[in-house]
Amino acid sequence: MIKENKITQHDSVGIVKTQSFTFDSLSLETGERFGPVTLAYETYGALNQEKTNAILIVHALSGDAHAAGIYEGHDELGWWDAFIGPGKAFDTDKYFIICSNILGGCKGSTGPSSVNPKTAKPYALDFPLIGINDIVNAQKKLIDHLGIEKLLSVVGGSMGGQQVLSWLVNYPHNLCSVVPIATTIKHSPQQIAFNEVGRQSIMGDEHWKSGNYYDGTAPLKGLAVARMIGHITYMSDKSMAEKFGRIKKESSHEFKFTADFEVEGYLRYRGDNFVKRFDANSYLYITKAMDNFDASRGKRFEDVLAGTKVKVLIISFKSDWLYPAYQSKEIVKACKLAGIETTYCEVDSTYGHDAFLLEVEEESHLIRHFLKKVFYAYEVTGEYGS
Amino acid sequence: MIKENKITQHDSVGIVKTQSFTFDSLSLETGERFGPVTLAYETYGALNQEKTNAILIVHALSGDAHAAGIYEGHDELGWWDAFIGPGKAFDTDKYFIICSNILGGCKGSTGPSSVNPKTAKPYALDFPLIGINDIVNAQKKLIDHLGIEKLLSVVGGSMGGQQVLSWLVNYPHNLCSVVPIATTIKHSPQQIAFNEVGRQSIMGDEHWKSGNYYDGTAPLKGLAVARMIGHITYMSDKSMAEKFGRIKKESSHEFKFTADFEVEGYLRYRGDNFVKRFDANSYLYITKAMDNFDASRGKRFEDVLAGTKVKVLIISFKSDWLYPAYQSKEIVKACKLAGIETTYCEVDSTYGHDAFLLEVEEESHLIRHFLKKVFYAYEVTGEYGS
Numbered sequence: 018m019i020k021e022n023k024i025t026q027h028d029s030v031g032i033v034k035t036q037s038f039t040f041d042s043l044s045l046e047t048g049e050r051f052g053p054v055t056l057a058y059e060t061y062g063a064l065n066q067e068k069t070n071a072i073l074i075v076h077a078l079s080g081d082a083h084a085a086g087i088y089e090g091h092d093e094l095g096w097w098d099a100f101i102g103p104g105k106a107f108d109t110d111k112y113f114i115i116c117s118n119i120l121g122g123c124k125g126s127t128g129p130s131s132v133n134p135k136t137a138k139p140y141a142l143d144f145p146l147i148g149i150n151d152i153v154n155a156q157k158k159l160i161d162h163l164g165i166e167k168l169l170s171v172v173g174g175s176m177g178g179q180q181v182l183s184w185l186v187n188y189p190h191n192l193c194s195v196v197p198i199a200t201t202i203k204h205s206p207q208q209i210a211f212n213e214v215g216r217q218s219i220m221g222d223e224h225w226k227s228g229n230y231y232d233g234t235a236p237l238k239g240l241a242v243a244r245m246i247g248h249i250t251y252m253s254d255k256s257m258a259e260k261f262g263r264i265k266k267e268s269s270h271e272f273k274f275t276a277d278f279e280v281e282g283y284l285r286y287r288g289d290n291f292v293k294r295f296d297a298n299s300y301l302y303i304t305k306a307m308d309n310f311d312a313s314r315g316k317r318f319e320d321v322l323a324g325t326k327v328k329v330l331i332i333s334f335k336s337d338w339l340y341p342a343y344q345s346k347e348i349v350k351a352c353k354l355a356g357i358e359t360t361y362c363e364v365d366s367t368y369g370h371d372a373f374l375l376e377v378e379e380e381s382h383l384i385r386h387f388l389k390k391v392f393y394a395y396e397v398t399g400e401y402g403s
Numbered sequence: 404m405i406k407e408n409k410i411t412q413h414d415s416v417g418i419v420k421t422q423s424f425t426f427d428s429l430s431l432e433t434g435e436r437f438g439p440v441t442l443a444y445e446t447y448g449a450l451n452q453e454k455t456n457a458i459l460i461v462h463a464l465s466g467d468a469h470a471a472g473i474y475e476g477h478d479e480l481g482w483w484d485a486f487i488g489p490g491k492a493f494d495t496d497k498y499f500i501i502c503s504n505i506l507g508g509c510k511g512s513t514g515p516s517s518v519n520p521k522t523a524k525p526y527a528l529d530f531p532l533i534g535i536n537d538i539v540n541a542q543k544k545l546i547d548h549l550g551i552e553k554l555l556s557v558v559g560g561s562m563g564g565q566q567v568l569s570w571l572v573n574y575p576h577n578l579c580s581v582v583p584i585a586t587t588i589k590h591s592p593q594q595i596a597f598n599e600v601g602r603q604s605i606m607g608d609e610h611w612k613s614g615n616y617y618d619g620t621a622p623l624k625g626l627a628v629a630r631m632i633g634h635i636t637y638m639s640d641k642s643m644a645e646k647f648g649r650i651k652k653e654s655s656h657e658f659k660f661t662a663d664f665e666v667e668g669y670l671r672y673r674g675d676n677f678v679k680r681f682d683a684n685s686y687l688y689i690t691k692a693m694d695n696f697d698a699s700r701g702k703r704f705e706d707v708l709a710g711t712k713v714k715v716l717i718i719s720f721k722s723d724w725l726y727p728a729y730q731s732k733e734i735v736k737a738c739k740l741a742g743i744e745t746t747y748c749e750v751d752s753t754y755g756h757d758a759f760l761l762e763v764e765e766e767s768h769l770i771r772h773f774l775k776k777v778f779y780a781y782e783v784t785g786e787y788g789s
Contacts, residue, residue: 146659206643206666207635213667214631216660217674221624223609238607245600246632249593254727257592263697273532274602274687278694280592281599288603301660308664311649338724341640 028102030061030109033086033095035125040158043120046148053134056159057082057125058117061101062109064165069395071165072107072388073156074116075173075180078247078303079295081124084116085109099377106381112169112388119180120155121147121303123296130231130296141298142228149176149310153183160191167191169392172384174198174332174373175340176303182312182348185329186321194328194391196384199337199373201344202318202351203311208339211250212304215243219297228298240297241288248287253336253369318351328394330387331361332380334372360387414488416447416495419472419481421511426544429506432534439520442545443468443511444503447487448495450551455781457551458493458774459542460502461559461566464633464689465681467510470502471495485763492767498555498774505566506541507533507689509682516617516682527684528614535562535696539569546577553577555778558770560584560718560759561726562689568698568734571715572707580714580777582770585723585759587730588704588737589697594725597636598690601629605683614684626683627674634673639722639755704737714780716773717747718766720758746773 035057042052059082064071074084074097085101087094097116101107107114118126121144129144136143160168168191171184178200185195201208222239224230252260261280276282313321329352333345342363352359364379366372373380421443428438445468450457460470460483471487473480483502487493493500504512507530515530522529546554554577557570564586571581587594608625610616638646647666662668699707715738719731728749738745750765752758759766 142659203649205640206647206649206664207638207640209649209664210631210635210643210666210670213662213664213670214628214635217624217631217671218604218628220660221608221628238603242600242604242607242628245596245603249596249600252593254591254593254724257596261592263589263592263595273528274606274691276599278592278595278599280596284596284599285603305660338640 028104029098030086030102032089033059033061033083034088035059035082037125038159038162040162043151043155043158045145045151047146049145051145054120054127054155054158055125055131056117056120056127056155058115058159059083059085059095061085061114062112064113064163067396068165069167070111070169070392071113071115071160071163072169073160073171073184074101074107074114075156075171075177076116076119077173077175077177078307079291080118080177081122082116082118082126083124085114096374100381100384106384107172107388108385111392115160115163117156117159119152119303121152121299121306123299128296129228129298129302139231141231144298144302146305147302148306149179149183150187152306153180153187156180157188157191167193169395170194170196170388172196172198175200175370176307178340179307179310179312183310185325185327186312186314189325189327192327193395194330194387196330196332196387197345197348198332198380199334199340199345199370200348201340202313202347204308205344209308211246211339212308215246216301216304218242218246219300222297225297228301230297235292236297237292240292240295240300241285243300244291244295245284245288248284250339251370253338253367255336255367256369256371259367313351318348319354322351322355322357325355325357327357328387328391329357329359330383331359332373332383333363334366334368334370334376335363336367337370337372339370414490415484416472416488418475419445419447419469420474421445421468423511424545424548426548429537429541429544431531431537433532435531437531440506440513440541440544441511441517442503442506442513442541444501444545445469445471445481447471447500448498450499450549453782454551455553456497456555456778457499457501457546457549458555459546459557459570460487460493460500461542461557461563462502462505463559463561463563464693465630465677466563467508468502468504468512469510471500483760486767486770492770493558493774494771497778501546501549503542503545505538505689507538507685507692509685514682515614515684515688525617527617530684530688532691533688534692535565535569536573538692539566539573542566543574543577553579555781556580556582556774558582558584561586561756562693564726565693565696565698569696571711571713572698572700575711575713578713579781580716580773582716582718582773583731583734584718584766585720585726585731585756586734587726588699588733590694591730595694597632597725598694601632602687602690604628604632605687608683611683614687616683621678622683623678626678626681626686627671629686630677630681631670631674634670636725637756639724639753641722641753642755642757645753699737704734705740708737708741708743711741711743713743714773714777715743715745716769717745718759718769719749720752720754720756720762721749722753723756723758725756
């Protein structure tokens with residue numbers, strides 16, 4: 018009898034395990050030296066002998082190292098499972114895929130909720146302010162540890178895209194290509210504003226206690242509100258209308274401010290679920306890193322990129338109003354001005370910012386063909402990124 | 404020596420006083436009878452003998468009766484002062500302008516912070532759930548009290564526009580015209596979602612205490628976050644970029660999550676200021692009224708409007724993404740299908756939703772000429788609305 022489930026399906030990477038890598042210390046952008054640092058990571062597929070088939074996938078704000086497959090005894094698929102596996106866009110029959118949880122996170126990597134070895138207590142706000150470049154510098158140590166000199170590609174959406182741009186700027190010689198998706202060179206005031214309101218919501222929660230909540234109740238309500246704001250910005254007006262309309266939920270009306278509309282119930286559900294799996298201080302540190310990031314370092318981005326030989330595929334989505342297409346076009350323009358081989362596609366989607374997780378078919382098509390081209394150039398012709 | 408200040412300027416209505424009108428009770432949409440009800444209101448200009456020159460201005464979420472002029476000893480102008488006064492769009496040399504604070508509000512009208520005569524304590528959540536139609540029914544009693552049978556116009560933006568549509572649907576025979584600005588027949592899930600997150604933020608504040616905070620500390624942090632969310636939605640991506648850019652504030656960096664960017668400082672300032680003048684429970688009741696409102700009563704809006712003879716001027720703003728132009732166009736379409744004399748203008752503005760308060764020149768021009776035409780038809784030709 019053949020028993021078929023998700024883990025035996027031919028296009029799944031199957032059961033995976035999270036690994037971890039610890040190194041002594043990292044020199045931060047602020048000048049501070051911080052350590053030890055542990056990064057949680059997963060890999061899918063096999064590294065070839067020449068070590069030319071490694072692709073780093075970097076996650077968004079609330080993501081983690083679990084990008085594909087399932088854990089033993091669980092059935093929750095990784096956050097980008099639709100893209101990673103045998104025959105998929107990131108074809109694990111061809112490529113070696115790495116995904117690590119970021120520095121500052123709360124899913125196995127060192128972050129504010131980790132225990133400070135000096136005090137034997139969680140860092141809380143003693144955790145240093147980190148930037149996107151610090152997150153990437155930590156990833157670089159992992160890639161070195163794995164013995165990979167040159168990545169075939171670094172790929173990610175949203176905050177993942179910010180990391181991709183940081184890789185492009187800081188490590189062009191260690192890359193053949195990059196794929197920044199639904200991202201920006203630097204946050205606009207509107208993007209900063211949405212993050213700031215989320216931070217205010219967390220810090221306004223009575224349980225936040227200047228970050229020292231680890232031995233008591235966490236600021237769950239503040240974090241839930243921050244997440245709800247996020248969810249609104251991840252969807253489009255249209256995708257919300259299609260998903261919820263003005264459908265009213267069954268409710269007793271004993272309480273006046275119950276979730277009458279389905280959209281209200283959805284937001285409450287998503288907010289309440291998020292707080293079970295995410296640390297509020299990590300939310301503060303990571304959003305601040307996003308807001309402070311400027312891939313152009315105050316210069317013209319094309320000048321920063323000058324001389325770079327890395328191939329670039331940029332993807333944006335039509336209904337994404339959080340990271341609007343004009344921001345991707347700014348990246349495209351700078352790349353072209355810098356003489357970089359650049360492909361750009363604005364995918365026609367109604368999903369809003371969430372599209373980078375949901376537009377599987379078109380996005381897969383773009384990524385698959387781009388990687389094929391890059392891999393061919395690297396393997397067969399020996400053409401390098403830079 | 405001539406001393407010139409705001410109150411002696413020729414285009415100001417000068418010093419004004421808020422008045423109030425109390426009536427026994429109101430039959431609410433829920434079937435409940437509620438009272439007594441007090442409405443705070445102001446008037447500017449003089450009612451003519453024939454009582455044909457009265458215009459009702461209805462305010463948005465955080466507005467009040469103080470639409471024009473200043474109070475004795477204060478210098479804060481009314482919220483729509485740029486539009487109301489001698490020679491302005493609402494020309495007080497010609498028209499009699501009325502503006503009342505809404506039922507459920509906290510600026511002199513009966514709302515959840517008012518004392519319940521039965522308990523001698525603030526109503527808090529014993530205040531009944533109200534709808535936009537209830538707000539308008541209370542206003543109608545004020546208009547009756549002032550002896551006005553037919554209003555020359557009812558004008559308002561945002562939630563004011565929802566009240567305008569309620570007037571149009573419920574009292575067409577008491578109107579010559581209406582001007583709904585930057586508004587909608589009914590809220591979309593996205594609009595509901597932003598309000599819901601604001602409500603969650605208030606109700607998640609430890610000080611909210613199921614609404615019973617009047618003898619202690621109010622849920623100031625929760626309300627401030629709700630207001631900050633509001634402010635982001637009132638501006639456009641572009642107007643925020645123009646106003647703030649990525650300018651960093653001077654900050655000591657002793658605290659890691661200080662307001663580094665000007666936009667952060669602005670939001671905190673606006674949030675903190677708002678809580679000094681607004682009641683959190685009013686915020687809950689009013690936003691719920693907005694979300695529940697459906698001018699089309701579940702039917703096609705053109706069918707609800709059939710036979711109405713009221714003249715309509717609809718105004719929307721290009722960069723307004725909270726009440727996008729497509730929602731105004733839905734009103735236009737329904738009015739035209741119902742055979743109503745309808746004028747529509749989408750003003751080219753970068754201010755976002757705030758444009759209805761800020762685009763003085765073009766909006767004044769539209770309103771001035773529309774009112775002139777309506778007044779002429781009403782006065783000279785004796786043509787009635789319906």
